[in-house]
Amino acid sequence: MSNAEQGIKNIVIVGGGTAGWMTAAALGNVFRGTDMQIDLIESEEIGTVGVGEATIPEILKYNAMLGINEADFLRATKATFKLGIEFIGWKNGQDRYFHPFGVYGMDMEGISFHHFWLKARADGQDIPLADFCLAWQAGVNGRFAHPAGPPNAPLATLGYAYHFDAVLYARFLRQYAEGHGVKRHEGKVVEVKQGGDTGNIAAVRLQDGRELSGDLFIDCTGFFGLLIEKTLEAGYDDWSHWLPCNSAVAVPSERDPANRALRPYTTSTTRKAGWQWNIPLQHRTGNGYVYSNQHISDDEAADTLLSNLDGKPLADVRQLRFTTGKRKQIWKNNCIAIGLSAGFLEPLESTSIHLIQSAITKLINLFPNSINDSVSRSIFNRLIDQEFSTIRNFLILHYNATERSGMSFWDHVRTMDVPDFLKDKRELFEHSGRVNREDNEIFTEPSWLAVFTGQGVMPRQYHPIANVLGAEENLARLQAIKGAIAQTANAMPKHEDYVGRMIGA
Ligand SMILES: Cc1cc2nc3c(=O)[nH]c(=O)nc-3n(C[C@H](O)[C@H](O)[C@H](O)COP(=O)(O)OP(=O)(O)OC[C@H]3O[C@@H](n4cnc5c(N)ncnc54)[C@H](O)[C@@H]3O)c2cc1C
Structure with missing residues (x-):
């Protein structure tokens, strides 16, 4: 050998x-x-x-x-627990939407829930999609519990991660x-x-x-x-022509001791040349401004970060530089x-x-x-390349599907050419409300739905099967689902109490 x-x-x-x-x-x-x-x-x-x-x-x-x-x-x-990300200002600077873990509503008649929501909109009912999202209803009220119960119960459909x-x-x-x-x-x-x-x-x-x-x-x-x-x-x-942020400044800050409430989600707020994260941990908050140094200076980024903290900084600002992309092999x-x-x-x-x-x-x-072992190597490289590319496409959508204008960074990302995969995905959604999952993508239908609709990309039609329900029955079912979600969210414990009990504090 x-x-x-x-x-x-x-x-x-x-x-x-x-x-x-x-x-x-x-x-x-x-x-x-x-x-x-x-x-x-x-x-x-x-x-x-x-x-x-x-x-x-x-x-x-x-x-x-x-x-x-x-x-x-x-x-x-x-x-702490994380139920998703709240995106602030991504559509036009004034808006907010939530990308949840878990699902919207409940699939019916063999198709996804959101087609029934789209049908209700076409029937003149303007019910926010977020009303059908347990992660948001719990998150916005600072509540958390582990998924539990029979498969159709709203709580069983909750997804979560950690900060x-x-x-x-x-x-x-x-x-x-x-x-x-x-x-x-x-x-x-x-x-x-x-x-x-x-x-x-x-x-x-x-x-x-x-x-x-x-x-x-x-x-x-x-x-x-x-x-x-x-x-x-x-x-x-x-890939910096699609994801042009190449820098970040980061700083931890004090959690307001007078406010025990612990937010169970991340926030991502747009800034002049990128966006700022806020991540609540048990003992502090993580903050950072991700930006393109082609559009603002490092000093301006650090000043913006420091003037948008919700507590005292706990350390000096750290500067990081990167190039978005991946190794060829x-x-x-x-x-x-x-x-x-x-x-x-x-x-x-x-x-x-x-x-x-x-x-x-x-x-x-x-x-x-x-x-x-060249076979294992080439299969590994193919699979990991696919994974990087599908995540990249989802990230590009956030920047590209925006109405923000008059700032060089946002004008660039709004008008840039995007990969064909993303063009097709967007066209299919706009045409029919459908989200096709390819290459074992990690972000599935609820994720794309959240970002599309949150950033103003709306379908012209919905799945024809949604018409098996008349307008009244559809609305009645939607109201029942919305009520069950609100009831479940209100019965969940406060996030800080839940974490406290788990860690024995
Ligand atoms: C701004 C920013 C925000 C991020 N936010 C998130 C987030 O919210 N969620 C998420 O999932 N990821 C996030 N990440 C990514 C995350 O930080 C990294 O994926 C993760 O920390 C892994 O880093 P790493 O271990 O690859 O590298 P590093 O943390 O850089 O570790 C490299 C290691 O290699 C060692 N090393 C280097 N050279 C040598 C040498 N010559 N000899 C011996 N040892 C050496 C170093 O000592 C160190 O131990 C973020 C990254 C950045 C830049």
Whole structure:
């Protein structure tokens, strides 16, 4: 057997941010009790990005895969529950809408609920779509409960994710990973050694001379891309012509101690050249302004951020710079990039941690039987490329479907040419109210519906099956669903009480 055909016996993860420790914990767990050796190298001197604080519901699957107890997780990471994102000003500067986790109303007669809502509108009834959204009715009243009950009960349809402190999450997972046999090495990698004529990575050398060799290398070095780019030159698909924000300023702020209320959702508010996030955690609020430095200066962005906080800043403003896009080959030779080293799509829909988790799941499913397993590599790359592209298209919609004008940033995104996939999706929706799911997209019909309608993209027609209900019966059913949702939301506990009970506060 040649070297290239030999099985994987040791894995070296370079980087210990969220990506590094999520990868280490998952691999430590799946290879527990085997002789697979897993090493992780991280450098305190370099540090981490550490600003990823909002997630999507897929995170529940990752924590469940590791067997993490939810109360322990909430305590360790100062987490709160997230029911979705409130978008403020995205349509015309004056509007608000909610992108919920979970569904709208209840599907009927074999088709999606929103066709009956569209029919009611055509019949002259102007009922806000948000009235049929439990996540919003609960969220706006500061309430939360876990999904429960029979499948058709409104509470059973609720989806949720978390806001958490990413630095604490990495620390929590480090403990887990080390408890599952992962060996941590403190130090800075200063040389990546490639072996023979394959170009595969053979070893990494640390500043103090230590050397770690491996069969498979995971590049979790963040924006540095030390192995995947600086060494293997995988290349980068630059998508900044569609997603032009390339900078962020971030600062945590005090939670108003007089106000116990804990908001169970993120807010995203448009600004002159981008948007500002507000993420409520147990102990503080995370804030950041994501912007394009082609349209405003860094100083102006920092001033805007600081003048739009709802509590005192707790640290200095941090400046981050990035290029939206992804590596051309996320798995190249015997190296897989996970996390920011693989690419970054900006945090508008909180998808980076999901992309880490998704890459880990795909790696486990396609785990190579030998160092040069080219089939697994090409399938992995195809699947991960699809995932980046479908998320990218959803993000572009937010910027492009806007009426905001008279500001150079917004004039650019409103009038830019968008990918054909997005053009088709929008045309289908405008034509028939339908949302077609392709390529196993992570954002499904309720998500597209929320953003389309929230930003003023309205269908001309609805599904003809909705006409099986006469106008009166349709309205009666809609009113009954709206009432059941309002009743369910009002019966849910206050979010801060729920979190407090779970963490034993
Ligand atoms: C402005 C902004 C907002 C974000 N918000 C969200 C959000 O709300 N939700 C979300 O899901 N994601 C968000 N993200 C993304 C999220 O922060 C990252 O996906 C996540 O933190 C993973 O980062 P990482 O581990 O890949 O990189 P990093 O955190 O940068 O970690 C890199 C690691 O590599 C190590 N390293 C680098 N070079 C070397 C070397 N030579 N030797 C040894 N070690 C080295 C570093 O020490 C560090 O441990 C956001 C990102 C940005 C920029």
